[in-house]
Amino acid sequence: MAIALVTGASAGLGEEFAWQLATAGHDVVLVARSRDRLSEVAHLVRSATGRSAEVMAADLSTDDGREAVAARLSATDRPVSLLVNNAGHGIGAPFTASTWDQERALLDVHVTAPLRLTHAVLPGMIARGHGAVVNVASIAAHLSNSTYAAHKRWAVEFTQALAGQLAGTGVTATAVLPGLVRTRFHDAASLRHMRDEFPDAAWLDPEQVVTAALAAVRRGQTVVTPSARYAVAGALLGVLPGRLTRGRRSQQRD
Template structure:
């Protein structure tokens, strides 16, 4: 039987790589983002290449209406979703405490409230249907205090870990994907200067997604793509306070 995945932020970067890989694996798709023409271009390409159904939902997930539209599609019992990928995200230029608090609210809505609402809807419908899967795109930033973005990602990591344990009884698995630096549009959109990030720290979106789906098949709750970031995430738990302070001062 054909399975269906809903991927948010599927027009670029990591979300696009999920959509492409899942279509290759034969999943029908529902793809979500704000930019309709980019969504249509991705849909046309994937339909033609992989002979799968691709539905498009134009929605701003930082808004109540955008989340409601996506929840409606997610809970449509005529076209059920087996895998939810909560991926859409962005970063705000500037340090918390200097930024506009209305912009911070939108970030909270996009990075925390939207995945929470979509995960709530997915769990409720999947539990009634005998199971399903959720991937929440967090970040290695979740492992150290690096400002409000890393706080949002830590929230998502923590909830995913709990939900994976709690809902295993009803055959629902929840993964938190925690990538390091990935070459996407993310840093340019967030006006981040990443010129000092060494080459070895950069990952490719398709490799990140391959690791996530491999870990999902194995039932791993926390997926950290690449050995170098697995090591860094482990070390982050034992860092001396002086180093944590240095990292925190550079985060935002």
């Protein structure tokens, strides 16, 4: 039975990944900090789809949290065949105004956690000859305006390097670069202003993003931008000089 593990599964894109994967016949392992919210999502998924939904409350900004999830990914009984590295958050402040604790937590969730969890899951996938890793990046990867953007650019580069090393193993790696998405990500007081700064047409629905992401996984596609307009924007940003993409505010998604 195919099992998918999704981080940041208590809301937003992570919750949508859980729903679509369970609907498609996967059992799911749901990871986030809030056990109460995870339990609610798991109950709804089980009731609506009949699939198993395992709950793991873990803070991926900590060593203990990452190692607990890594242990589950390394387990040989009920092995995970799809890892979705989706957990993420934003600071809403420039590096010059943030605290070290904020920056360290951001780095650990966006970079250290995907690196560790992917490293844990790959040996089993390769030995079985099939599997997939999905890294949720952002259109912000094309910008040069924040540590958030730098982390998301790392996610894309990491995925591309991984895809090359996995060639011929039956295991794939896919980076997803959504733009602005209607989720709780922008509920944070420091990011709420973005809801008023961008028109409705700029916002994507979680269902649209996840549908495109999973279709890319099925095709074995390495990088996908789940919107034609954001794909065009990304292509344009990719050829602009860095000085033109250095804004004072972080264009953060999720």
